[in-house]
Amino acid sequence: MPGISKKGLQMPASPIRKLVPYAEEAKKRGTHVIHLNIGQPDIKTPKIALEAVRNHTIEVLAYSMTEGSEQYREKIAAYYSKNSINVSSKDIIVTTGGSEALSFVMGTIMDSEDEIIIPEPFYANYNGFATASGVNVVPIASSIESNFALPPIADFEKLITTKTKAILICNPGNPTGYLYSKEEIKQLANLVKKHNLFLVADEVYREFTYEGREHYSILQEPGLEEHAIVVDSVSKRYSMCGARIGCLVSKNRDVIQTAMKFAQARLSPPTFAQIASEAALETPQRYFDDVIKEYVERRNILVSELQKLEGVKIAIPQGAFYCVVELPVSNSDDFAQWLLEKFEVNGNTVMVAPAAGFYATKGLGENQIRIAYVLEKEQLVKAVQILGEALKKYRDK
Incomplete structure (x- = not known):
C-alpha cells in the first residue's frame, strides 16, 4: 500500500x-x-458579536480580502492603539485563528532545517507547526521552581547557531500562565538585535493579567520594528474559539508582503467570523x-x-x-x-x-x-x- x-x-x-x-x-x-x-x-461570548452575525444583511457570502477586510483591520489597529501599540492596518493580516498566523510566520521567516528557540514548556502545537514547516525546535527549559520565568539570556545565547532564525515566546504563557516582565522582554529584544533574529510573540492572552500586572508587548519595544512579529486571536479574549479568527502583526514590510503570499494561497479568512470579531472589538471594558x-x-x-x-x-x-x-x-x-x-x-x-x-x-x-x-x-x-x-x-x- x-x-x-x-x-x-x-x-x-x-x-x-x-x-x-x-x-x-x-x-x-x-x-x-x-x-x-x-x-x-x-x-x-459578548452579545454584540453574536448580534452582528444574527442581524447581517449579506445576500451573497463572498470572499473577503486576502488580508481581511480593511474596516476590520483598521479597528484592530485602533484596539492596539488603546493598548499603547502603534501599528496601522497595513501591518496586519487577518488569519484563520492564531494557528494559521503561526503557520504563516514559520513559512515566512524560516526554511527547512532552520531553528527556532522556544522556552519550554510551550503550547504543544508549536511542535506541530514546526514539523509541518520542516523547522527544528530548539528548546530552552524553564522550571517550576522559578515559576517558569524566562531562562537566563546567556543560556539562550549558547543555543544560537547559523541556523537560528527566531525566538518564540507566549506571553502570558500557555501552559504556564507566566507573564514576562518588561525587563525580560527588553533582554530578549537586545539579544535578537545583537544576532539579527526575529522575536515572535504569541500574545493571545494579553487581556488576562492578574494583581495589577501590565502586559508589555514586543511591539511596544523601541528599535524592534524589523524584528518583532506578533500572533493574536479573538478565541480567548472574547470567548470565541469557534470563530477561528486571528491575526499576524508586524511593522516589517518584508514579513507582511511575504506572509501575504501564504494568505493568498488560502484565499481569505471567513466572512461571518470577521463580522463577529469586528463587532467584538466594541465590547466594553x-x-x-x-x-x-x-x-x-x-x-x-x-x-x-x-x-x-x-x-x-x-x-x-x-x-x-x-x-x-x-x-x-x-x-x-x-x-x-x-x-x-x-x-x-x-x-x-x-x-x-x-x-x-x-x-x-x-x-x-x-x-x-x-x-x-x-x-x-x-x-x-x-x-x-x-x-x-x-x-x-x-x-x-
Missing part, C-alpha cells in the same frame, strides 16, 4: 486532545467527565474586568485546593488561565489515561492534559499536567477533590 510521509509520521499528537477517545468511552459508561484539559472558556475577576477567583481557589494535596507542586499563574502542576507520579500520560479508563468517584472523573507534550526535550514534564481553570469554581473544587482521591489510589496500584 502507499506509504505515509516522514513528516506525517513525525507530526506529534495533541496532548490536549489525544485522550478524547478515552473520555468518550467513559461518558458512554455513564461517567461524568470534568474537563480540565482544554482552554475552552465557559465565559459567554467592564466585560474584561468581570472576566479577569472571575479568573482570579478561579485561580486562587484552584491553587488553594491543589496545595492541600500531598506531594503536589504548583506554579502560580500570573496571567492566562492555565497552570502546570507537578504530581507524585512517574508518568502523567499513564495517570491521565487511568483516570478515564479505571477511576471515578460517585460517577465522576477528571480529564487533564499530560504536560510532557508541552516540552520538546524528551523526559521533561513526565510527572506534570496542565490544568485549564475555565470551569465554575464549584466544579474546580470537585475536580481537585477527585484528583486527590485518584492520587491516593494510583500510588497504591
Whole structure:
C-alpha cells in the first residue's frame, strides 16, 4: 500500500486532545467527565458579536480580502492603539485563528532545517507547526521552581547557531500562565538585535493579567520594528474559539508582503467570523474586568485546593488561565489515561492534559499536567477533590 510521509509520521499528537477517545468511552459508561484539559472558556461570548452575525444583511457570502477586510483591520489597529501599540492596518493580516498566523510566520521567516528557540514548556502545537514547516525546535527549559520565568539570556545565547532564525515566546504563557516582565522582554529584544533574529510573540492572552500586572508587548519595544512579529486571536479574549479568527502583526514590510503570499494561497479568512470579531472589538471594558475577576477567583481557589494535596507542586499563574502542576507520579500520560479508563468517584472523573507534550526535550514534564481553570469554581473544587482521591489510589496500584 502507499506509504505515509516522514513528516506525517513525525507530526506529534495533541496532548490536549489525544485522550478524547478515552473520555468518550467513559461518558458512554455513564461517567461524568470534568474537563480540565482544554482552554475552552465557559465565559459567554459578548452579545454584540453574536448580534452582528444574527442581524447581517449579506445576500451573497463572498470572499473577503486576502488580508481581511480593511474596516476590520483598521479597528484592530485602533484596539492596539488603546493598548499603547502603534501599528496601522497595513501591518496586519487577518488569519484563520492564531494557528494559521503561526503557520504563516514559520513559512515566512524560516526554511527547512532552520531553528527556532522556544522556552519550554510551550503550547504543544508549536511542535506541530514546526514539523509541518520542516523547522527544528530548539528548546530552552524553564522550571517550576522559578515559576517558569524566562531562562537566563546567556543560556539562550549558547543555543544560537547559523541556523537560528527566531525566538518564540507566549506571553502570558500557555501552559504556564507566566507573564514576562518588561525587563525580560527588553533582554530578549537586545539579544535578537545583537544576532539579527526575529522575536515572535504569541500574545493571545494579553487581556488576562492578574494583581495589577501590565502586559508589555514586543511591539511596544523601541528599535524592534524589523524584528518583532506578533500572533493574536479573538478565541480567548472574547470567548470565541469557534470563530477561528486571528491575526499576524508586524511593522516589517518584508514579513507582511511575504506572509501575504501564504494568505493568498488560502484565499481569505471567513466572512461571518470577521463580522463577529469586528463587532467584538466594541465590547466594553467592564466585560474584561468581570472576566479577569472571575479568573482570579478561579485561580486562587484552584491553587488553594491543589496545595492541600500531598506531594503536589504548583506554579502560580500570573496571567492566562492555565497552570502546570507537578504530581507524585512517574508518568502523567499513564495517570491521565487511568483516570478515564479505571477511576471515578460517585460517577465522576477528571480529564487533564499530560504536560510532557508541552516540552520538546524528551523526559521533561513526565510527572506534570496542565490544568485549564475555565470551569465554575464549584466544579474546580470537585475536580481537585477527585484528583486527590485518584492520587491516593494510583500510588497504591
